[in-house]
Amino acid sequence: AALLVNVSNRKHEAQNPYFRVVELTDETVDPAVWGKNFPLQYDGYRRTVDQVRTRYGGSEAVPRTPTAADPRSIVAQSRLEEDPRLKTIWEGYAFATDFREERGHAFMLEDQTFTERQHVAKQPGTCLHCHASVYVAYRKAGGGDLIAGFEKLNPLPYAEARKHVEHPIACIDCHDPKTMQLRVTRPGFLEGIRAAKAAQGIANYDVNRDATHQELRSFVCGQCHVEYYFKGPEKRLTYPWAEGLTVDSIYAYYTKAGHADWTHPRTGTRLLKAQHPEFEMWNQGIHARSGVACADCHMPYMRVGAAKISDHHVRSPLLNINRACQTCHKFGEDELRARVHVNQDRTFTLRGRAMDAVVALIEDLAAAKTAGRPDADLAAARELHRQAQFYLDFIEAENSMGFHAPGEAARILAVSIDLARQGQLALRGAAPAASAPAAPAALAPAAAPAAFAVSLSTPSAPAAPAGSPPAAGSGARP
Amino acid sequence: AALLVNVSNRKHEAQNPYFRVVELTDETVDPAVWGKNFPLQYDGYRRTVDQVRTRYGGSEAVPRTPTAADPRSIVAQSRLEEDPRLKTIWEGYAFATDFREERGHAFMLEDQTFTERQHVAKQPGTCLHCHASVYVAYRKAGGGDLIAGFEKLNPLPYAEARKHVEHPIACIDCHDPKTMQLRVTRPGFLEGIRAAKAAQGIANYDVNRDATHQELRSFVCGQCHVEYYFKGPEKRLTYPWAEGLTVDSIYAYYTKAGHADWTHPRTGTRLLKAQHPEFEMWNQGIHARSGVACADCHMPYMRVGAAKISDHHVRSPLLNINRACQTCHKFGEDELRARVHVNQDRTFTLRGRAMDAVVALIEDLAAAKTAGRPDADLAAARELHRQAQFYLDFIEAENSMGFHAPGEAARILAVSIDLARQGQLALRGAAPAASAPAAPAALAPAAAPAAFAVSLSTPSAPAAPAGSPPAAGSGARP
Amino acid sequence: MVHTGMSGRSGRIRILVVTGVMGAVIIGAAIGLGLYTFVYARGASYLGNDPAACANCHVMREHYAAWRKSSHHAVAVCNDCHAPPGGLAKYWVKAVNGYHHSYAFTTGDFVEPIRITPRNRAVTEAQCRRCHGDIVSTMGHAGDVACLRCHGSVGHRVRE
Numbered sequence A, B: 001a002a003l004l005v006n007v008s009n010r011k012h013e014a015q016n017p018y019f020r021v022v023e024l025t026d027e028t029v030d031p032a033v034w035g036k037n038f039p040l041q042y043d044g045y046r047r048t049v050d051q052v053r054t055r056y057g058g059s060e061a062v063p064r065t066p067t068a069a070d071p072r073s074i075v076a077q078s079r080l081e082e083d084p085r086l087k088t089i090w091e092g093y094a095f096a097t098d099f100r101e102e103r104g105h106a107f108m109l110e111d112q113t114f115t116e117r118q119h120v121a122k123q124p125g126t127c128l129h130c131h132a133s134v135y136v137a138y139r140k141a142g143g144g145d146l147i148a149g150f151e152k153l154n155p156l157p158y159a160e161a162r163k164h165v166e167h168p169i170a171c172i173d174c175h176d177p178k179t180m181q182l183r184v185t186r187p188g189f190l191e192g193i194r195a196a197k198a199a200q201g202i203a204n205y206d207v208n209r210d211a212t213h214q215e216l217r218s219f220v221c222g223q224c225h226v227e228y229y230f231k232g233p234e235k236r237l238t239y240p241w242a243e244g245l246t247v248d249s250i251y252a253y254y255t256k257a258g259h260a261d262w263t264h265p266r267t268g269t270r271l272l273k274a275q276h277p278e279f280e281m282w283n284q285g286i287h288a289r290s291g292v293a294c295a296d297c298h299m300p301y302m303r304v305g306a307a308k309i310s311d312h313h314v315r316s317p318l319l320n321i322n323r324a325c326q327t328c329h330k331f332g333e334d335e336l337r338a339r340v341h342v343n344q345d346r347t348f349t350l351r352g353r354a355m356d357a358v359v360a361l362i363e364d365l366a367a368a369k370t371a372g373r374p375d376a377d378l379a380a381a382r383e384l385h386r387q388a389q390f391y392l393d394f395i396e397a398e399n400s401m402g403f404h405a406p407g408e409a410a411r412i413l414a415v416s417i418d419l420a421r422q423g424q425l426a427l428r429g430a431a432p433a434a435s436a437p438a439a440p441a442a443l444a445p446a447a448a449p450a451a452f453a454v455s456l457s458t459p460s461a462p463a464a465p466a467g468s469p470p471a472a473g474s475g476a477r478p
Numbered sequence C: 001m002v003h004t005g006m007s008g009r010s011g012r013i014r015i016l017v018v019t020g021v022m023g024a025v026i027i028g029a030a031i032g033l034g035l036y037t038f039v040y041a042r043g044a045s046y047l048g049n050d051p052a053a054c055a056n057c058h059v060m061r062e063h064y065a066a067w068r069k070s071s072h073h074a075v076a077v078c079n080d081c082h083a084p085p086g087g088l089a090k091y092w093v094k095a096v097n098g099y100h101h102s103y104a105f106t107t108g109d110f111v112e113p114i115r116i117t118p119r120n121r122a123v124t125e126a127q128c129r130r131c132h133g134d135i136v137s138t139m140g141h142a143g144d145v146a147c148l149r150c151h152g153s154v155g156h157r158v159r160e
């Protein structure tokens, strides 16, 4: 009987889990207003101010004395102080002056506004795309047209553009105010995913029209947690996916585009900086391949009374293992944490090796340059420096310390190490090794099904690896 | 009527899957006799003569014209012809003359007896430990004492010892004839696992007394699918596990022991050859950690009528995905095969890179030697050659092309690449990098629970990684 | 224990439905293996709700054993998840499955591990929502959220 009563009570609650007390329109930016209709989600959303550290993630609240230029009294720990090798690797670029562990969504706007990187370099309005609730601002600036507004704000000086926004990411950036359906509001992703799909032979893909619900549970995150660059004088935010999403295709894209983020002062190498490619790396992992979305782990369902809601306190799943992992993995919390650490510790060790190799190459190149050796002598080594640094940075910048795709992370670091050491050898006159291509053609197709893997029912077998043993090429073979 | 009989048979079978028609004693070597009691298992056992190739495993039946010295009319494909770099890497060692893809258990004795390696080198009786049913032979030779017989046959010339055995692996090597319980009969493993457990602080471990049933489902395979060497003039078969089972601890063990398998004629480096460390690598993988045994995948349960038996046709699980994998993974066969290939293709590509690096170092060393540079100049490079070659070989010799532990395989190859390239640099006067230790101390403890992970109920958290970020050391942190 | 099946319907209709569909089942099964075997293998178990009946077939025993250890053993029997709620539909599904399973079992013509068919997967998904409709009503846009993606083992976890 108890259960019965219990259930019927809940029935009541559940019939209307929330009351629409306010009308939400496509202009309602303020999350507090949305919160009136959805208090549970709003509560979680607000908790992203919490700062708790995990072995490699979360963040640490570091007190500082506010200044006029930077009123923040608390920031996250500095990654540059944690590992000074980063200063050598990024020398001459804004990141070498200030780079911190990232923290919760609540801080995104102030952290961007006040980072030292704003002072050592003139940043464009483009930056706001991923640090503020720009959806309404874009549409206003574009006279109703999202893309037009995007193009208008991008080239403005940051301070100018900053005036157009007031909130960090808000409900409206991921939800349709009428239906609460998930949706993509970011031009960068709309265009990036279209290019990526085109590379797979799918013409003019419209994510809000063509994506499945389960895909959107990751795509809303892919709006920002991706590698990017500013294209041309218009500073158009661009996701380098036209060749595909693997580090190899992204590097190929940049090579074609002839793009460089900065030139290393001591080595003279035109370098690329990778940023937070969580979406790209997740995409190469077993979880994406199994249809597991970002939200499954970072916004797991939680029960509140008779309702089951998505935990809007977006954070490290290691702070919420029970809900984030244990529905699918029936192991204890400590064991699951240990499994993550095994993958992360391994990535961390290889990352250290790769940094040593890249730093060694930098010193060798610098010495050669000071010694006045002609550019022709340095060309080969610089080419290798450029790629080794990007591959290292791709994993260094990815925020799961390898967890999202452990095997792929290790492969990328192994390639980085090889190229950096070959660079040192090139300076010593060794012929560049006729080694395997950096991009194992084999992997692209094999990994492709994962690309936006959501349907477990229709998995596709990989093509035979270009590099596989002569007699073993046939995909037909078991 | 047929139908009815059919059904009633099944109900019957269920209770009583076999009849004991013959009495089996601890002297009954011939599997055909055991087969009278257990025809289903015997049938599977006999099917290990099948030769079917997978992308990286199985084996291909290659016809040859029998000779007096080697009467085999069919062998497996040559790995040396598939990749000639192996000849350079193993130059001066027996493996450079004949090394083939391994095939089913039925061939183990003839393949060992007739391999070219028997002619280019004088092999000891020790070899038989893993290629014949030696259990009864050892006890006979030792006057009832297994170890005494083992010590007696080891030092004999192979041809001499060979006369003591007639069967390849047989039922009695894994089963107690009275109870059919699994048991370990191999001195090499009995002593090896005791040393490994001692390293973990567990004194005089007796595998047949202390191992769980689920552990034995892997240990019976670990009797042979392991790295080994012949210790001292007594040619005692030894598994190098006294420091632990990771490649790092095994390399540390060999360094202490000052052991070398051969000296590379052109480089003068004292080298180590790794052989089939399936047990050690499996042990570092997520499956071992999840309590999944060799037999779960290589001898999955199969239903014959109403009886559920273990498939004694030991082979590549990719030839039996449905039974081997789908009990635990609810994905289609093609998808599961694709997942294996993603890991294997990645390992294969890195293996190629590591081979290029090691071969390049060999050529550099050889050139320096011919140029008459003093040994002092070459010492550092040789040290690096020795380790890079062993790490490469560890994955090259492991027969799952990385599947048993994909992340670990990639790490080991990355270290190999780094060391080989550093060797080349050392020859060019570069100071050896003060790089991270080859053995990330962090991993050992983290991986330890996996060591003989069978109890999921009592997982242990890893120690903090020695190399992890300063502020992140505390194991207490989530 | 949660009751499903005919609850809420009047006994008279019930008997009609049952007898009517009984025929369907028996005929279905009969086609599959002949009346005698149907009885021998207790194919009639398809008509009841007793989980033990499902376990009459040894190939179902692992699931039965696992179900008894599951979070649902006290609240849902096999048919609560594997057959649509009462009415003709229930007996129809049972007739079809009964035919299929009996045939497969008797001929031994099926692959193990047994995998749920897409059709029965849909039945099960619907049953989850039947009991948990309330609690998941807030979840995204129910219908396109597959419960089994995360909760596939609530009924019985056969391995691990």
Ligand SMILES: [Ca+2]
Pocket: A057, A058, A059, A101, A102, A103
């Ligand atoms: Ca963080």
Ligand SMILES: [Ca+2]
Pocket: B057, B058, B059, B101, B102, B103
């Ligand atoms: Ca083989």
